[in-house]
Amino acid sequence: MKKVVVSFCTESKPHLLDLTSKASRYQIPIAGRYRIIDWIISAAFNVEAERIILFEKFFPQELHEFLENYFIIGKLPDIKILPRSEGTIFRDFYNVVKNELADVFIIYNGDNPASAEFRKAIQLYEEQKVAAGVFRVFFGETSSEVFKVLIASKNILLHFLENLIKNSENAPVPFESLCNAMINEGMPEMKIQGYYKSLSSVMDYFQCNMDFIRYPKYFNNLYDSNPLGSYFTNGGTAKIARGSYVKNSLCAENVNIEGHVENSILFPDVVINRGAVVKDSIILANNIVGKKATLIRVVMDEATDSKASPHPNIGSGAEIGRNTINTMNSLFKEALFGGVTFVGKDCFIPRNLKIGSACYIKPQTDGNVFGKVDRVFDGQTV
DSSP, X not given: OOEEEEEEOOSSOOBOGXXXXXXXXGGOEETTTEEXXXXXXXXXXXXXXXXXXXXXXXXXXXXXXXXXXXXXXXXXXXXXEEEOOTTOHHHHHHHHHHHOOOSEEEEEEXXXXXXXXXXXXXXXXXXXXXXXXXXXXXXXXXXOEXXXXXXXXXXXXXXXXXXXXXXXXXXXXXXXXXXXXXXXXXXOEEEXXXXXXXXXXXXXXXXXXXXXXXXXXXXXXXXXXXOOOOTTOOSOOOEEOTTOEEESOEEOTTOEESSEEESOEEOTTOEEOTTOXXXXXXXXXXXXXXXXXXXXXXXXXXOTTGGGOOSOSBOTTOEEOOSOSSOOOSSOTTTSOTTOEEEOTTOXXXXXXXXXXXXXXXXXXXXXXXXXXXXEOTTOBO
């Protein structure tokens, strides 16, 4: 039985600042080592799918270029990117399904972090001997549904897509329309366990990463039989110096810690120098935190230029963020709230500079921009 995994895309542009300003949501980095695309590849591996179809609304070309240079351990499934066109999604999908040689399609909204018991779903689908099934995914012990997975044969999927083309081509949420159409026609509904986080703001992104620390058992099967390696992965192990302190954190390859790290996620090649303190923060690849600097409730984007320089891009004694959840950014209220500060890609933070909570430091901001300023107040944008 040949299978295809299909990811529908989010219809509205998220408030994720630099994380999606020039890249697809599928490229968003998650949990120290991965991208959202890894979750979809994991699903494809776990159901033994031969192909992945990705709908992408905003950056299809950028996603294509990214995947061309993508590194993974093992054979990467064939991936097809479908640009999401307004008013033609069901017609476009119908044409793709019609030309596919697959027997079964596993469909869900995959451009958000989404993990489920996909193997169990396939098993239930086969045991029930049905043409299609809608799987309601629940997280942990809660009674809340977090997302849906649709499994359907080629013929039944084409049938429903034909009807949707006639009646609902401009549906605001296409995947939900497809699921509801099948439920209304009496297709069986089943329950499985999983995780899903809709990323609509930097705060959502922050909370999603922290979920990997809070609920590790729910992610243990994410890469259970087919470990993945994104382009982040470049070998090496994390180094934790004598006298440093690390608690309740995820540290990726080539991280070097000489300071204090707590309840945080460090991506590859991050350096935490002696006396520095990092708490409740997400530090993306290649950032170098100087001596006695402090970061609290911070999301720090990649430092792509740091590999060329051994000097910290977070200056010694700098203070970024603080332990509060009651502030929001004055200009980007829908993106930055809950006291989380976002520092953009390739920023240089001068020594001893103090940056408050819910601040936004735009990409490539350096000492020349800050000038003689020694403090950025809560909620400000630089």
